[in-house]
Amino acid sequence: MTRLPHKALLAAVLAFAALAAGCSKKKEAPAPSSGSGASVGTSERSAPLRAGVKVPLPQGWSALVAADGSFQAGPPGQPVLRVDLRRGEGEKMPSVAALASSIRQQFSGFQVSLDQEEGDEQVALVRITLAPKQEDGGLGPEGPAMLGARRVGDDLFLCATLPGANAEDVRLATEACRDIQLQPPGK
Numbered sequence: 001m002t003r004l005p006h007k008a009l010l011a012a013v014l015a016f017a018a019l020a021a022g023c024s025k026k027k028e029a030p031a032p033s034s035g036s037g038a039s040v041g042t043s044e045r046s047a048p049l050r051a052g053v054k055v056p057l058p059q060g061w062s063a064l065v066a067a068d069g070s071f072q073a074g075p076p077g078q079p080v081l082r083v084d085l086r087r088g089e090g091e092k093m094p095s096v097a098a099l100a101s102s103i104r105q106q107f108s109g110f111q112v113s114l115d116q117e118e119g120d121e122q123v124a125l126v127r128i129t130l131a132p133k134q135e136d137g138g139l140g141p142e143g144p145a146m147l148g149a150r151r152v153g154d155d156l157f158l159c160a161t162l163p164g165a166n167a168e169d170v171r172l173a174t175e176a177c178r179d180i181q182l183q184p185p186g187k
Contacts, residue, residue, distance in 0.1 A: 053152060055083060056179045058172045072162070073176070080165035081173040083180070086156040093151040096124045103128060103147055111139055116174075123150045123178055125159075127170060144170040150180045 055071065057063060063073040066082075074080035086092070094102070096119035103126060104112060116127040125148035132140035144167045148159040159177035161170050 053085075053155075054181055054183045056176055056181075058176070061172075074162075074165075074169065074173075078164065080162050080169040081176060082160050082162055083177070084158045086158065088154050089156040090151040090154045092156055093121065094124055094149055095119065096126065099124045099126050099147065099149065109133055115144070118178075121151070124148055125174055125178060127174060146170045146174045146177070148174065148177045150177055152180055152182055 055063070055073065057073050060075060061073050062076055063071060064079070066072050066079075069084075071083040071085070072079035072081065073083075096117045099119070100114060100117060103114075107128075107130060110130040110132050113129040114126060115129055116125075118125050125146065127144065127146045129142050129144055131142040134140055143163070144161070144165065146159065146161045150157045150159065157177070157180050159173070159180075161173045165173065
């Protein structure tokens with residue numbers, strides 16, 4: 001397998017993040033603090049994305065802020081979840097239908113299977129299986145992915161899995177995006 005499908009997928013994920021928020025200018029997310037957050041159970045922990053916001057992470061996952069300002073998390077050495085913060089843009093929260101439509105447009109170079117859609121006024125998540133279309137009419141290897149948005153207060157968080165994520169990574173990333181929350185003051 002060549003790296004072209006992964007590059008095409010990453011480009012589509014980044015384009016989706018910009019389009020889903022309805023903005024053309026990227027806003028930078030601040031770095032999480034070095035203390036990686038409080039425990040939220042026996043199998044998860046939270047990583048702060050900014051003061052007052054928590055992204056629950058599965059046991060063993062670590063988080064970092066990438067050079068482009070995005071929050072990325074996953075198993076050691078393999079980020080599989082990307083989260084972009086759009087401050088003050090919560091009103092631009094896409095519906096599940098709008099998200100699915102955008103996915104079909106953005107991933108036109110892939111065969112897309114919609115595996116799971118869920119959403120309400122606070123969260124829209126779509127899990128898909130993608131296979132790159134080949135020049136000979138065939139399909140490349142399939143891979144799972146998730147794209148979503150989560151409204152927390154007035155802010156919008158755009159979530160996407162990164163190339164190389166397996167089905168379990170996608171499931172865990174979906175749960176983390178669904179459960180982004182505001183942390184009460186003083187915690």
